[in-house]
Amino acid sequence: MKLEQLVTFEAIVTTGTFRKAAERLNKSQSAISNAIRLLEDELELTLLSREAYRPKLTAEGEIFFRESSRVLAQMRELGATAARLRAREEPELCIAITATLSLQHLLPVLEEIDRRHPATHIRLLTEVMGGPIERLMEQRADIAIATLESVPLDEVETQRFAEVTIRPVASRRFAKRLGPGAKSMTAMQTFPQIVVSGTGGPENKQSRDLLPGGRKWTVSDFAAKKQVILSGQGWGGLPDHLMQDEIAAGTLETLVVEGFPPRHSEIFVLRRRDQAPGPVASALWSLLVAKGTETLAPR
CATH class of the missing domain: 3.40.190.290 (D-Maltodextrin-Binding Protein; domain 2)
Structure with missing residues (x-):
């Protein structure tokens, strides 16, 4: 059993089709089908029923998906930990923020980041509608601050930040x-x-x-x-x-x-689950989460 096979299996289940899984993983549909076939052969289990238009989890597949999702989450956390251990401070961080949010929520956090990490250049981009999430998903922003509208929640980590x-x-x-x-x-x-x-x-x-x-x-x-x-x-x-x-x-x-x-509208801090943050991005995330908790606390 290979990690790549588990990633492929997860992509099929979360996207709903072999074609969409292939698009997400940037592979051919035949490669996706072959990876799942080899996984099922090795396990001697049928994980997905192909009788309908969309593949559907079998009873065994439901259990296997639950456990494999837990393993994948742990593997991603390990990968992110390793990346943080290797990383030096990022030369630049890009934050895409919805134009409906006052910068007053963000400026104290940026002031603290600048004090701790003066060598990192901060790019703050004000975006409208789907701009922040598009930048995040295209890896043109390290962190987005926006609503959850059109956000692929299986691919993005979220924390409430403001209203x-x-x-x-x-x-x-x-x-x-x-x-x-x-x-x-x-x-x-x-x-x-x-x-x-x-x-x-x-x-x-x-x-x-x-x-x-x-x-x-x-x-x-x-x-x-x-x-x-x-x-x-x-x-x-x-x-x-x-x-x-x-x-x-x-x-x-x-x-x-x-x-x-x-x-x-509720505003959230967002970052990609598959993008290992560097030390400055990690510090920024922690400060934003703490600021959101303080802002939204009952008074």
């Missing part, structure tokens, strides 16, 4: 035009809704909190979105931390819009 609320707002002048009280979806469809384009490619474009059939303006970032909304040319959702001064000053007002309630 964010996004509310629909408009300028004082725009809100006065709308009049008091709740606004119907039909009434709001006649005014431009200002949205931010995603940084994770076409499949990660803005899809949440859109009024169906309404007018829409797309901007590149939240700073531009806030500026357009302040100008009175449209309305849209903004995170609390980006508009607290304007709400206090009265230049922005919150709206009650049918189909657009305030959205409360």
Whole structure:
């Protein structure tokens, strides 16, 4: 029995098909099928039933998968430990963070990392929609901080970090035009809704909190979105931390819009399970987890 065979077996079970397992492992489908056939021959067990379109675990396969998953987790932990023992401090760390989160949550942690590891260059990238997770999965970021939307949880380790609320707002002048009280979806469809384009490619474009059939303006970032909304040319959702001064000053007002309630999102720290972190990335992860525990603790 080889480690590669167990990895192949796990990939088939978690992805659901031989084809998807082959794509994940960057192998041919025939190589995947052959690896499982050899494993079953060696064990003298049928682990997967091929009678349906998708392979299904047999009763023996269920038990074997449970135990093999435990072995693989231990092997990955050993590999990560060995990598940390070999590693020197990383020359650079890349952190991809959702633009809806205030950097105030992150800056104390980065200050501590800079104090401990001044030789490591920190790259902090603010991303929208699926941008952070795409960077993480393409190994263009060491750590992502984002929601769990579209996150492959079997491939990513997660820890809760913060909570964010996004509310629909408009300028004082725009809100006065709308009049008091709740606004119907039909009434709001006649005014431009200002949205931010995603940084994770076409499949990660803005899809949440859109009024169906309404007018829409797309901007590149939240700073531009806030500026357009302040100008009175449209309305849209903004995170609390980006508009607290304007709400206090009265230049922005919150709206009650049918189909657009305030959205409360949980933000997580994310890293790939198969990517062994170096000493600085490990220290950063520990500090972020501790910061999240402190931030989310009941008061």
